[in-house]
Amino acid sequence: MYNPQLETFIRVADAGSFNKAAEESYISPTAVIKQINSLETELGITLFTRTHRGLSLTKAGESLYKDAKYIIEYSRKAISRAKAAMQDEMNVVRIGTSPMTPAQLLTDLWPQIHQYCSDISFQLVPFENTPENAREILRNLGEHIDVVAGVFDETLLDLRKCAGFEISKEPICCAVSIYHPLAQKEKLTVEDLFGENLMMIRRGWSRFMDEARDELSQKPVNLIDFDFYDVDIFNQCERQKNVMLVIEKWSCVHPMMKIIPVEWNYAIPFGILYPPKPTKMLQRFLNAVRKAAETPKREI
Secondary structure (H helix, E strand, O other): OOOOHHHHHHHHHHHOOHHHHHHHHOOOHHHHHHHHHHHHHHHOOOOEEEEOOEEEEOHHHHHHHHHHHHHHHHHHHHHHHHHHHHHHHHOEEEEEEEOOEOOHHHHHHHHHHHHHOOOOEEEEEEOOOOHHHHHHHHHOOOOOOOEEEEEOOHHHHHHHOOEEEEEEEEEEEEEEEOOOHHHHOOOEOHHHHOOOEEEEEOOOOOHHHHHHHHHHOOOOOEEEEEOOOOHHHHHHHHHHOOEEEEEHHHOOOOOOEEEEOEOOOOEEEEEEEEOOOOOHHHHHHHHHHHHHHHOOHHHO
16 A cells, blocks of 8 residues: 555654664664665655764655655555455454453354344454553454453543443452452452452542442552553452452453452443444444343343
């Protein structure tokens, strides 16, 4: 779609150095210099002024820098649109899956979903659950991944610029190591948590978690904040023999931890996250998911 040397040109311009651009590109400085020389020769213009102090863009380079960013972004969007169109023609929904966004909800509903849209199939797309991935995937749903299933609230939808609908309210539970004394219980009370180190996602992540925090902060419980749910935080909880607020759908994240319900009314929405403007095919799939989730199996 465009000369890939343009990306190298932008990287060099941003870094102000062939060496720094080479480090970011994981190639040698010589290879970077060759790409820039080749681009200058091909275009017939000088892009950089080279001095012992470093690099600076020429006027021609400044002009190309602005346009190159637009060209690359436009090309990427064009490719994404083409892929989405192909995906629509193929009638394949790409379902993102990670430990915190399990696809089991949709796979369990699939027999019912299939009856409402038998021409649509699905493809599981696993991804690493990191803060960076979570942000990028939710902000760009419809490009590489069409839908994910997970917990959410209005703040997350607005922040990540995606849409969602609720399928269930998942009770907020506690996770403990199977070697923790509380693991002997099948249900916990708030009093069971007194004196424990209780790990909670930071305030502002979800208003539903914050409601539980407001009560627990008034109790003799040692609250420990963390920033993101991932396997590492489960490892930390298990290793330190702490207690952590979770949902039951994360029961398969860590084999050495037990998830136990608590005698309280705290719950968090769990459902489907999708792009604000779904394709016609994806909208048919979402409608089928709604119907499947709302219809008792015996009626199908």
